[in-house]
Amino acid sequence: MxxxxxxxxxxxxxxxxxxxxxxxxxxxxxxxxxxxxxxxxxxxxxxxxxxxxxxxxxxxxxxxxxxxxxxxxxxxxxxxxxxxxxxxxxxxxxxxxxxxxxxxxxxxxxxxxxxxxxxxxxxxSMEEEPLIMATVAALDGCRTAGLVYEDSLIGHEYLRTTRVACQVAGLSITAEIPIPQVEADKRAAIATLAADRPDALVHVGFGLGIPGMNAALDAVGWNPRRYTTTAFEFAATSDWWRAQFAGWVGLDQYDExxxxxxxxxxxxxxxxxxxxxxxxxxxxxxxxxxxxxxxxxxxxxxxxxxxxxxxxxxxxxxxxxxxxxxxxxxxxxxxxxxGSEFLVARRVLPDGSRSVLHATIEGLIPEQATS
Missing domain, CATH: 3.40.50.2300 (Response regulator)
Incomplete structure (x- = not known):
């Protein structure tokens, strides 16, 4: 044979x-x-x-x-x-x-x-993620947003589409601050965004700019709602990463x-x-x-x-x-x-223990729907 x-x-x-x-x-x-x-x-x-x-x-x-x-x-x-x-x-x-x-x-x-x-x-998708993210922020009651974007090809593509998405969702942008695409000190960037006290902190980029963001927020005494794109999916890779996203809402593709x-x-x-x-x-x-x-x-x-x-x-x-x-x-x-819900929004609990479904572009998800 x-x-x-x-x-x-x-x-x-x-x-x-x-x-x-x-x-x-x-x-x-x-x-x-x-x-x-x-x-x-x-x-x-x-x-x-x-x-x-x-x-x-x-x-x-x-x-x-x-x-x-x-x-x-x-x-x-x-x-x-x-x-x-x-x-x-x-x-x-x-x-x-x-x-x-x-x-x-x-x-x-x-x-x-x-x-x-x-x-x-x-x-x-850099064309779709910001629309979903901005819509979820608006569903959560946010009306103003401070943007922090990774200074890279990915970050700049996201920035362009996030500006449009915020306008569509009715969010006013208070400031746009670049950060390195790799791990770096975030305190100066966060302090600049915090000056206007927007309702939401919105991060866009690959995701390596996220570590240290929560510590920087604590350092300046600011506790806004926090949103990111599919950079959020790093939260599924380790306990350390999930801790970096404690309290954040981000986009994901896992829906139980x-x-x-x-x-x-x-x-x-x-x-x-x-x-x-x-x-x-x-x-x-x-x-x-x-x-x-x-x-x-x-x-x-x-x-x-x-x-x-x-x-x-x-x-x-x-x-x-x-x-x-x-x-x-x-x-x-x-x-x-x-389908409009190929991405869902998940939220890492404040203690960083796990993530739960939060919303889709179609609306907020009641807690009983995910339990």
């Missing part, structure tokens, strides 16, 4: 933790979906994952990301998941388009990187009411003996089903075939977001989420 060559999927991971690693649930989630598709006969051949994990921007540099992409193309990957960070994605776009061989699916939020070969399933996500977690727990109940495993489950569906229906099984197959995916139920969120692409559609 002739041996069948596995279909290769590339993982371009461009953000590493302090130990040089990445989320332990990524590969188990992708493998679970691949095994399901193979067992059900949807896929005709096994799947092999080829990983390139590098430290790109903001903590590293872009060059390793570019090199990793070319290595994955040379490894015969048919589709690539990554990069994850907007600054790397925007810079990588031209290399992906110039190669015109392999589609990539990115979780990066910038629409500047989307193209013929670049599909976005963003964990947020979504039965698609809960059924996935049931199966993951059955296989691995743990239940990773936060946004990223559910997000990876969604990306995996998009990629496996594209591989299964690609004719021929080439990069071009997979790209065209991705364009045919419609209304696939998502594990991410509120109930009813779905996914789809198209010939001129490169943003994959369908």
């Amino acid at each position: 002739v041996e069948v060559t596995p279909a290769r999927i590339g993982l371009l991971i461009d953000y590493l933790d302090a130990d040089g690693g990445y989320d332990e649930n990524v590969l188990p989630t992708l493998q679970l979906v691949a095994d399901d598709f193979l067992a059900q006969g949807v896929l005709e051949r096994p799947v092999e994952f080829v990983v390139r994990a590098v430290q790109g921007l903001p903590n590293g540099s872009f060059r390793p990301v570019r090199d990793a992409f070319h290595e994955l193309v040379a490894e015969d990957a048919l589709v690539i998941f990554g990069p994850w960070v907007s600054e790397n994605g925007v810079a990588l776009r031209r290399y992906v388009e110039d190669a015109a061989q392999v589609p990539i699916i990115t979780m990066a939020a910038s629409e500047s990187m989307l193209g013929q070969w670049v599909f976005g399933l963003p964990a947020g 009411r979504n039965t698609v996500g809960q059924h996935f977690l049931d199966r993951f727990e059955q296989r691995h003996g743990r239940r990773p109940a936060y946004f990223f495993p559910l997000y990876c489950y969604d990306v995996a089903r998009l990629m496996m569906t594209a591989l299964a229906t690609a004719r021929p099984l080439t990069g071009v075939g997979v790209k065209e197959s991705l364009e045919r995916i419609k209304m696939l139920p998502a594990a991410s977001g509120a109930p009813g969120t779905r996914m789809r692409f198209g010939k001129f559609i490169r943003h994959g989420w369908v």
Whole structure:
């Protein structure tokens, strides 16, 4: 019997933790979906994952990301998941388009990187996150906001859209203060914002500017409502990060009411003996089903075939977001989420112990709805 060559999927991971690693649930989630598709006969051949994990921007540099992409193309990957960070994605776009061989699916939020070969399933969107965030702040009764933005490509894109979002939501901006994209002293920036005592402190950026913000607020004796974008998702990665977000409301994709996500977690727990109940495993489950569906229906099984197959995916139920969120692409559609509640707002309790559902763009969520 002739041996069948596995279909290769590339993982371009461009953000590493302090130990040089990445989320332990990524590969188990992708493998679970691949095994399901193979067992059900949807896929005709096994799947092999080829990983390139590098430290790109903001903590590293872009060059390793570019090199990793070319290595994955040379490894015969048919589709690539990554990069994850907007600054790397925007810079990588031209290399992906110039190669015109392999589609990539990115979780990066910038629409500047989307193209013929670049599909976005963003964990947020710089065009949409500020609208949701400003709406939630207004629902909470805020009428004025002080903005603190990370002085970076991501921060400036967010700043542009947040200005518009605040105007739409009826929030008056009292000041706009830049901060470094990496950890730094925040006291001067917070003191400047506090001078006008706005109802809300609004942070926009990748998220590495958040640590130390609560301490700076305590130092100046100011206790406003606090909002951020999907930088909030760092709160799910460790107790330390969650403590940095104590009292904050931010955008997330984990909604315990979504039965698609809960059924996935049931199966993951059955296989691995743990239940990773936060946004990223559910997000990876969604990306995996998009990629496996594209591989299964690609004719021929080439990069071009997979790209065209991705364009045919419609209304696939998502594990991410509120109930009813779905996914789809198209010939001129490169943003994959369908539904106004693909992002939800969560709130970390003041003691930093856990996060709870707070609102969506459609309205505040009563506590009894999440208990």
